Amino acid sequence: MPPRQLPVAQAESVNEWEVNSRGSPSQGSGASVWSSSEEVLESTDSISVVRDEGSEDGSTLSLIQDSEDGIYRSSPMNESNEERVDSEMLDKLKQAMAEAENSKKEAFEELVKRRRAEKDAIEAIRKAKESESIYANEVKQRKEMEALLARDTLELNNMKRHQDEALEELKTAMDQKMVLESQMAESDRLLKELEEKIVSAVELLVNFKQERDRLQLERDNAVQEAEELRKRREEEATSSHTQQFFSEFSFSEIEAATRNFDPCLKIGEGGYGSVFKGFLRNTEVAIKLLNSSSLQGRLEFQQEVDVLSKMRHPNLLTLIGTCPEAWSLVYEYLPNGSLEDRLACKGNTAPLSWQTRIRIAVEICSALIFLHHNKPNGIIHGDLKPGNIILDANFISKLGDFGICRSLPSDGSLNTTTTLCWRTNNPKGTLVYMDPEFLATGELTTKSDVYSFGIVLLQLLTGRPALGITKEVEYALEKGNLSALLDCTAGDWPFVQAKQLAYLALRCCEMNRKSRPDLMTEVWRVLEPMKAACGASSSSRMGSEELSHVPSYFLCPIFQEVMRDPRVAADGFTYESEAISGWLDGGHNTSPMTNLTLSNCDLIPNRSLRSAIEEWLQQR
Incomplete structure (x- = not known):
């Protein structure tokens, strides 16, 4: 039986499938593999190949069967002549189909391999990216560790420097300690020397006491000379008929009066010396004591005695007496000070x-x-x-x-x-x-x-x-x-x-x-005319007992004295002319009695009151 020839469309499909199935598996692109697979499937569909995914043999037999049925249907007239050709073609077709199946199988296997390779490549890329990320993190951590190491190194260097400084200070302190110990030893030595000097000072004090006794003797001699001088001056005063108004006191009386010159009784001090308050012969006095360091004290002493002993005045300080032995002056005590x-x-x-x-x-x-x-x-x-x-x-x-x-x-x-x-x-x-x-x-x-x-x-x-x-x-x-x-x-x-x-x-x-x-x-x-206004002695000035018998309207509200020239001010009160004039001239525009503003500054003479005052004064 001649071999059956395949239709042109089927032959082209087979050739195309062969070509595609035998394509080079060495192409590395995933897209080429998939396109080849799609072409193989299309070719297989064109020759009506039905393949069971679970059996490769079944697929092949179905394909051959379909091919034979097609051949017989396409060439019923030439069946005898073409049996041989069909047989050869069939064999070739089977061979081609077997080769195609092998190629398909290889392609499928190659496709699976490529898919695995792609999957492995993707996984490798993913792992590579993870590795890069890990590497980057490690690099970052390394830099951080390096920075931390550098900081620790710096701190370590600082600590070392501080340690060196502390060691240096410790060394200095030890040196100072040694110096202080040396100074303490020196102080102990000086203390011993001072103790020896104190002993010497005590001896000197004894010598000074002896010297003081000697000076005391000299002072007594000087007092005796002063006494002789006083006697000569008394003789001179007697001969000139000048009266002396002071007494002489002994040094013991002066000491007793001032409680041995108690600092609590000191009431003043100047270039001449100190002034003490005291009680001398039941009289409160002020005692001026010559300062031993005063160079002019004795001359001033005699000068003051010469002046105050020969005169009296109500406004001159009264000299009660002197103490030539101590170069002291005794005055009346005035309680209100200077x-x-x-x-x-x-x-x-x-x-x-x-x-x-x-x-x-x-x-x-x-x-x-x-x-x-x-x-x-x-x-x-x-x-x-x-x-x-x-x-x-x-x-x-x-x-x-x-x-x-x-x-x-x-x-x-x-x-x-x-x-x-x-x-x-x-x-x-x-x-x-x-x-x-x-x-x-x-x-x-x-x-x-x-x-x-x-x-x-x-x-x-x-x-x-x-x-x-x-x-x-x-x-x-x-x-x-x-x-x-x-x-x-x-x-x-x-x-x-x-x-x-x-x-x-x-x-x-x-x-x-x-x-x-x-x-x-x-x-x-x-x-002198201001005496009446300030309380000095005046014929119109009276004591408190006399004022109690004076009619109140005779007294000036300001001066509190009997008025000589009474004037009526705008407030209705009568004042001494001098008093109210001074008040107004001082810039006041108010009443001295009511503190209210005066309507005017006119002063009207109060002649009737003046006549009454003059009559009252004449009757007194």
């Missing part, structure tokens, strides 16, 4: 009123006039200042400390054109109170006391320190602002009197002594 302390309100004491301050100025002026006109020789105090003005229980002032006072020559008069003076090359006193011309020329005159009095007067008005006070008052007067400079703690100053005192004080403080006013002819004329 004017300097009272102006400063030392010990929280109450400030001085303006009336008291004006009265003090009047009293000091009186004392200076008395000294300057003393007979036969005028006396210049030379050290007038608030510290040398002492106040008694009633705030009456007493001028003291005559240690550097000087006597004027007896030939001539103070009222002559020739100014008497005392010359020196070594001016003494307190600088801010000293006469500038005295400092420049060494000539001490009564006008030197006038300059000091002017400074004191300015301090009474302002309560300020002496340094620069003249410039301050001059400036205040130029600006019309004197009321702001007045010491407000003194109360409401009568402005007219305050201004008058300020101009007077500045005249006293003139640099040229010839321009300064005379105390008796000029200063006293200004101060």
